[in-house]
Amino acid sequence: MAKTPPKIQIIPLGGLGEIGKNMTVIRYGDDIIVIDCGLMFPEDDMPGIDLVIPDITYLLENRDFVRAIILTHGHEDHIGALPYVLKQLNVPVYGTRLTLGILGGKLKENNVAKADLIPVQPGDRVQLGVFQVGFIRVNHSIPDSVAISVKTPVGTIVHTGDFKFDQTPVDGKEKVTDFHRLADLGDQGVLALLADSTNSDRTGFTISERTVGMHFDEVFHHARDRIIIASFSSNVHRIQQAIDTARKYKRKVAIIGHSMQSIVNIALELGYLTIEDGLLIDIDAIGKYPSAAVVILTTGSQGEPMASLTRMAMSDHKKVEIVPGDTVIISATPIPGNEKMVSRTIDFLFRQGAEVVYDRESGIHVSGHASQEELKLMHNLIRPKFFIPLHGEYRHLKKHAKLAQDLGTPKENIFVAENGHVIELSRDKGAITSKVTAGRVLVDGLGVGDVGNIVLRDRKQLSQDGILVVVLTIDKKRGCLVAGPDIVSRGFVYVRESEQLMEEAKEKVNQALEKCELNSGTEWAMIKTSVRDMLGKYLYEKTRRRPMILPIIMEV
Amino acid sequence: MAKTPPKIQIIPLGGLGEIGKNMTVIRYGDDIIVIDCGLMFPEDDMPGIDLVIPDITYLLENRDFVRAIILTHGHEDHIGALPYVLKQLNVPVYGTRLTLGILGGKLKENNVAKADLIPVQPGDRVQLGVFQVGFIRVNHSIPDSVAISVKTPVGTIVHTGDFKFDQTPVDGKEKVTDFHRLADLGDQGVLALLADSTNSDRTGFTISERTVGMHFDEVFHHARDRIIIASFSSNVHRIQQAIDTARKYKRKVAIIGHSMQSIVNIALELGYLTIEDGLLIDIDAIGKYPSAAVVILTTGSQGEPMASLTRMAMSDHKKVEIVPGDTVIISATPIPGNEKMVSRTIDFLFRQGAEVVYDRESGIHVSGHASQEELKLMHNLIRPKFFIPLHGEYRHLKKHAKLAQDLGTPKENIFVAENGHVIELSRDKGAITSKVTAGRVLVDGLGVGDVGNIVLRDRKQLSQDGILVVVLTIDKKRGCLVAGPDIVSRGFVYVRESEQLMEEAKEKVNQALEKCELNSGTEWAMIKTSVRDMLGKYLYEKTRRRPMILPIIMEV
Structure with a gap:
């Protein structure tokens, strides 16, 4: 390192080959900055897990070099791990005002008292160690999103964050993506582009958020009774459009659901949301207005079991009961894995007599991520020497790499990496040179990292x-059984209907014990293995099931 | 019943408010026929369950009246429960040749030796008690599909089965839906239409199966190396088109996957599939051909863990290894609930270096169910007095009902029913008059119905x-603890990293015992409750988790 000038290292710690827990490290010598620090929701094969955060061993090992964490926007998959990470690694956090507003709420909820949150504005630049970090306005499904430029001794790196090019943003002309700054960077020369790949398999352009408002208008026009809109609480523009449409149709708006209320409050306070005085009403007051004069904004667009809309659908909500005549707009598409839950919610809403507007074709949702033509424009504006696709399942990264190649970036300058890969770039050459610790840390209740593969396998x-559970009480000195075997089962069969099976199972355990020739010298481990084998085999033959068999020996 | 002439009863036992386990009962006096007898794959909230079949209590209670089971086509959700149902209710089964061919294979695999399978052809009519049952050719994603007409003393009932109107079916002009017979029935007057609602929320017409062949052609044209096609094994027309395209491009075809091989054999034997001599090769022989001369047809289009394509993707298949250059066509869309598994398979295929053709837009899959314009045509051909939407989630039934209403069927003549509802029709009037036992029976390994809600809740x-598990050995006479408490956990925490927690847990159990003032009169149930409460509370405080706590008391 001393002789050749140090190269730039780019190390993704999350977000590659997955949707979630985005986190990218940029290192030059003894200076490290981190872009984003997100969580991921658990997959089907992680029962009981609440959320998943990146493994930050690498950062803890290099804690003295970490200058800051930089945030691109306020979505969970970009900021959600901070309440856990800041407890271990308390470094300054830079973000735009809304991003830090949302983060602040989360830190409070998680009892993180001390955090050094430094607000910036799009257009700002800050010096962090050797790095000059710039914030560039982009459009996304949450206001105040930025791309990040990082001037380094080797060259400039551009990290797009999550973005789309919305030519008609809801919050006005001055909130269009800063094309000029991006073009300027491209002009000056960019070493590497790191870019959002979520929609890299979608052709064309992503539709403007503004069109959703037009579709809201259409639904409002036809609805005779109450309107209930479920959406992502962080989509402040969507909420603004719902509120604007409500005002136009002379309806009052009630807001329900913890995250929806919390984000609306933050957005109002910081000026990202404009609501006319008197338009908002308390949820307890909806009964005072005719149904044609009410809109309810709620969480639950993903069919989450505890969210307000889901509870309404199941007739389990304290304050809102769905009645025939209600129109429910589900202004979101299911995140992969949530399809069944959303579909169940829709069915229950229909059963309660509601009209439900839900399908993609109805235009009541648009994506926040760039489709292929936007990605091409980003590449052509930035004209990077090297390209690293970020933020996507493996197939998305691969398609994005293909797109870059089609646009003229040489194959050897494109790195489809894995979390933990160290991509080293000099001015002319790049390579994946090594791998650092990276992976997932499971959060279950208050436990962070105390559930791993063995526990999950057991679950x-x-x-x-x-x-x-097979329990034996054995007199150790005499080497004989004094109580048991007792067998207790859970989650196996209805015991009452399977008495014979359980009797025979006990018999099998006795046979296993006989085979072990129980005496004062018998090893307990041998007895356990024998019980597990014989009983397991018997049960599989009889039922074709393989329950866990847990022999417990008590010594007296 | 004796004085007024008996009415027709229509009793859906499955398929309403769900996709799967289709089964419809038609009863007039002492005559019952059953249309279809399908299974459903388990939902997320049924861990460990293999499959779900309809509850046939009603049929068993009326077994002497059941004249026959009539099958519309050979899909699992229409025939899959028969191996279980025929063991309890051995009645004649009518179906077309391919349907019975597939069923025969399943009965054999499930050791059902005696079954009275009676083949029919589209156009046939049979008398079953008072019913004259007719079989009418329709198109679907499996050949030999039929709609059913049932002439009853009250009027004619038409059950569409699963259908689409394919104007250019793969098997030729004479296999077009029998529009003339449907029109004829409509002319004579139909009492009730029972129809497929799967795609009732899709506008327009469903695309012809034939177009898939054109898209296969395009992929074959560009592929330089091996082509691997995954599809539903029962889609014989899809397989035919893959084989025809292979022949055109001078490629040999190897077939892999149990169900794919089994259905190809049955379809070949019965003449539903035409394969030129020498075109099929054994999977072990693929190495003898250049990669540009090979096509592999396989199962696994749903990402099922044990299916061939999934194993190939995971590098876990004995005979086929995915290599860069391979083109994989996933000629199916994920069934709701399978999205994540399919997506994971696609990612792993990309990781192995394959090119994967998978998205809906690529045209390599079409639906087998009628969209709205086809449903309208069916309604207008049949012109029924009453309408009962079948085969769909609740929202599909509701949308189908709306469509019928828009076409002029009066609202009071449309019945959006639940499984078990008895819909009684006279010539003029209809009503849901009662409810019979209906529901789901869970199959887990060899057990049919021995897993219910309590077992599922425990799982x-x-x-x-x-x-x-907390084990105590107690001397009953003296009323004192002689061994334990021992605590064994599974699926809770890494015990090694949580030694202190487990020590304190043991302490809590001891406290619970002290509180019970253990003596010879103490009731075991009280001890158990006390242990469960105190330990549960302690663990929730410490971990925010609620593991199952299972106290076991051994008496010596």
């Missing part, structure tokens, strides 16, 4: 066929 | 936070 086995 | 709890 999965338990969920498939349940458990049989 | 779910076990999967969320695991289990702690």
